[in-house]
Amino acid sequence: MSVQTLEAQPRTVAVVSWKTPIILAVATVLVALLPLLVPRSGDATFRFAAGTDAIRVPDIIVPGTAAALLCVLIGAIVTVISFVRAARRRTTPLWLVAVFAIALIFGFLAWAAAGSTGTLPMISLLSGALALATPLIFGALGGVIGERAGVVNIAIEAQLLAGAFSAAIVASLAGTPWAGLVAAMVAGLLVALVLGVFAITYYVDQVIVGVVLNVLVIGITTFLFRQVLAPNQATLNTVEPFKRLAIPGLSEIPVIGPILFRQTIVVYLMYVIVFVVWYGMYRTRWGLRMRAVGEHPQAADTVGINVARTRYMNVLIAGAIAGMGGAFYTLVSVPRFNPEMTAGAGFIALAAVIFGKWDPIKATLAALLFGFATNLQSVLSVIGSPVPSQFMLMLPYIVTIFAVAGLVGRSRPPAADGEPYIKS
Structure with missing residues (x-):
């Protein structure tokens, strides 16, 4: 094969972004610290039915700390998969990030509602x-x-x-x-x-x-x-x-x-x-x-x-x-x-x-x-969760920072966004 033929062949360069697995790892560690450092005894009750429902879904009762640790384990598995895919120059699929988010949110709620005086009303939430x-x-x-x-x-x-x-x-x-x-x-x-x-x-x-x-x-x-x-x-x-x-x-x-x-x-x-x-x-x-x-x-x-x-x-x-x-x-x-x-x-x-x-x-x-x-902050305060209200009030802005920082990968705006067009 000649040099000219090699130069004519298109070459692709895979750009690896480690932002997603790193952020997943940080989020997993932060949620894991809650049940490990501040374990809570008792069960968490999730209510998935409103008072006027014709078909009532039974409440889901889980041990708070154990459920939180199980969800952290799921988050850790997803994080490892994300690191492996990044090492192989592959992106983390959106559905996997969604599984990670649902698992950690459920684990956090289970820990926060464990042993509380009220039931966590998921419909209202x-x-x-x-x-x-x-x-x-x-x-x-x-x-x-x-x-x-x-x-x-x-x-x-x-x-x-x-x-x-x-x-x-x-x-x-x-x-x-x-x-x-x-x-x-x-x-x-x-x-x-x-x-x-x-x-x-x-x-x-x-x-x-x-x-x-x-x-x-x-x-x-x-x-x-x-x-x-x-x-x-x-x-x-x-x-x-x-x-x-x-x-x-x-x-x-x-x-x-x-x-x-x-x-x-x-x-x-x-x-x-x-x-x-x-x-x-x-x-x-x-x-x-x-x-x-x-x-x-x-x-x-x-x-x-x-x-x-x-x-x-x-x-x-x-x-x-x-x-x-x-x-x-x-x-x-x-x-x-x-x-x-x-x-x-x-x-x-x-x-x-x-x-x-x-x-x-x-x-x-x-x-x-x-x-x-x-x-979430108003619902947790109603059921008597130990999570400080100040933390819950700043939670939307923390989510915003993590999201914009790259949880979903590189965000590219439209090429001419913010550029005035002067017709020549």
């Missing part, structure tokens, strides 16, 4: 996690759409807060939460319009514009709350919220029914929008053009795609979706507006975008994980 994750999912979907089109959306927090504020006022005046939901979408769209004007038309740094919008909306809504809403609480800040709506048939499915199909209309809309965004992004011309201007706007321009118009359209759609997430706070969670009530949820949603690798389904799953971590 998971349905509450879904509710808390709903605004994060809306915000994450908005972030995915905007960044896939090439515009960094740091202003998710502003869109959520503007949506919550507008929903409270309009729903109070109109007497129906549906009007508030529409107003929230319009408010999120207007914030996105300001972002688009500065980032797309005037080429201002997108991160700076997003940060400024967050601060601006916080200041405006706080000022208007004190000057307008607080003196007129009864007429401008008293909302009739959406009620829970059980879907006949589906809501009676054991375990799944009470969690997924006994929610409010906002949660059901979230199901639909997640599917629509996923389908539209990968199965329609709209999604193809959106991804084209986010990856290579110059190539998209040469084939006749109007880059600026496409980015504007997607940024506005993203803002409207994020505004719906803000409506959840005042139309479902709390029937009135309070200053800064989103409490940094927009930044958690942005982390879910990165965690989910700019994919709508993966970003939704990441937001669900953050919602679960947030709801």
Whole structure:
């Protein structure tokens, strides 16, 4: 074989990432320290049935410390498999990471609930996690759409807060939460319009514009709350919220029914929008053009795609979706507006975008994980768990750091994300 033939053959170089097995190992050690250093006597009771279920699933009772150690063993096995695959230049499959996460979460819960005065209500824990994750999912979907089109959306927090504020006022005046939901979408769209004007038309740094919008909306809504809403609480800040709506048939499915199909209309809309965004992004011309201007706007321009118009359209759609997430706070969670009530949820949603690798389904799953971590602290405090409440309050942010640090491997944003396109 000649030298020219050897040079002509394509060569592939496998890039090995040790981040995933290392993080799995660290997580396994941290969870293992709990039953080893602080063993707890007694059993942990997991309840998988609601009080009104027609078909009741029996409670699962496990010895707390023994179950935790068994789950740690499963986590250790998965970690070893991950190291072996990395040594063979293979990635750790996502399903294996999911098995690892479920095992360690179950082990932690078994240890935390062992010998406690109450039963761990899994239906309440998971349905509450879904509710808390709903605004994060809306915000994450908005972030995915905007960044896939090439515009960094740091202003998710502003869109959520503007949506919550507008929903409270309009729903109070109109007497129906549906009007508030529409107003929230319009408010999120207007914030996105300001972002688009500065980032797309005037080429201002997108991160700076997003940060400024967050601060601006916080200041405006706080000022208007004190000057307008607080003196007129009864007429401008008293909302009739959406009620829970059980879907006949589906809501009676054991375990799944009470969690997924006994929610409010906002949660059901979230199901639909997640599917629509996923389908539209990968199965329609709209999604193809959106991804084209986010990856290579110059190539998209040469084939006749109007880059600026496409980015504007997607940024506005993203803002409207994020505004719906803000409506959840005042139309479902709390029937009135309070200053800064989103409490940094927009930044958690942005982390879910990165965690989910700019994919709508993966970003939704990441937001669900953050919602679960947030709801876990309140459930454990109710059953009398020894875990400090301060630790549980910071758990969502610890999960965020580990996720963004590389638990799911290398995250590559769209190639033109954050880059203004100047037509030559």
